[in-house]
Amino acid sequence: MTPLPNEITKVPKPKRKKPAGNSTNELVFSAYAGTNDVIFPYVLSLFVAKGSKVADVTYGKGVFWRRVPTDAYQLKKSDLKDGIDCRQLPYVDADLDCVVFDPPYMHTPGGTAHVNHQNFERYYQNNAAGSEKKYHEAVLDLYFTAAKEAFRVLKEGGIYIVKCQDEVCANRQRLTHVEIINELTVYGFVIEDLFVVVRNGKPGVSSILTQGHARKNHSYFLVFLKPKGKKRWTGIHLEKRLHVDLKTHSSTKRPKKSPSNNATPLELLPFHQ
Secondary structure, three states: OOOOOOOOOOOOOOOOOOOOOOOOOOOOOOEEEOOHHHHHHHHHHHHOOOOOEEEEOOOOOOHHHOOOOOOOOEEEEOOHHHOOOOOOOOOOOOOEEEEEEOOOOOOOOOOOOOOOOOOHHHHHOOOOOOOOOOHHHHHHHHHHHHHHHHHHHEEEEEEEEEEEOOEEEOOEEEOHHHHHHHHHHHHOOEEEEEEEEEOOOOOOOOOOOOOOOOOOOEEEEEEEEOOOOOOOOOOOOHHHOOOOEOOOOEOOOOOOOOHHHOOEEHHHOOOOO
């Protein structure tokens, strides 16, 4: 039937496609107030699939792994005190799915400024590998040389997790996390994420005349990807992810000692805290 000249033909609108997935706020956040052993599993859950071959090249006492099930990963533990230098790893090229790096990340000017983290000078003896760099530059040199070695042993698509903290050195603000990101990008890494870890309680100093800069009470987990061609990071499928209880913001079961054992997303903290 031929429509009349004044008759308007209505074209049905296509139905809007409903996005897949469910609405939720049970997510991994970018900032937490808590301790490393609580927050580290969140990083793993997003970026390192269960069963992956992981080398923690600064394992120390294994603090990061206290709440990670022992059978979740193929964990290779090493540390300088055991005779394995993070800058000369005993692994073949492209062998690992993930490398974890947490060195002494600031020099100690004296007193009790950094008593909660191992002393760089004492631990690495001002970079005993032969570098003439000192203080903050020596710390950066360690990060940079270790990153080159991590890039070598990682598979394409592998993840490099780096712990660091900014510092004020000789009255100069050093944003260590920015310096590391910029340099590692030159090596071929892609920065994928950054987690802010705010310490519980208030840090102090042994003595002070005047305060020139904000006291650091946070550190970072930086997450880098060794890219596989031009492929972008799309996440880990749910069944391959490490389970972290996002409702209570605690990971694998461990006896509770105090409320400070739980990490709290900063979005949930009252302003006065």
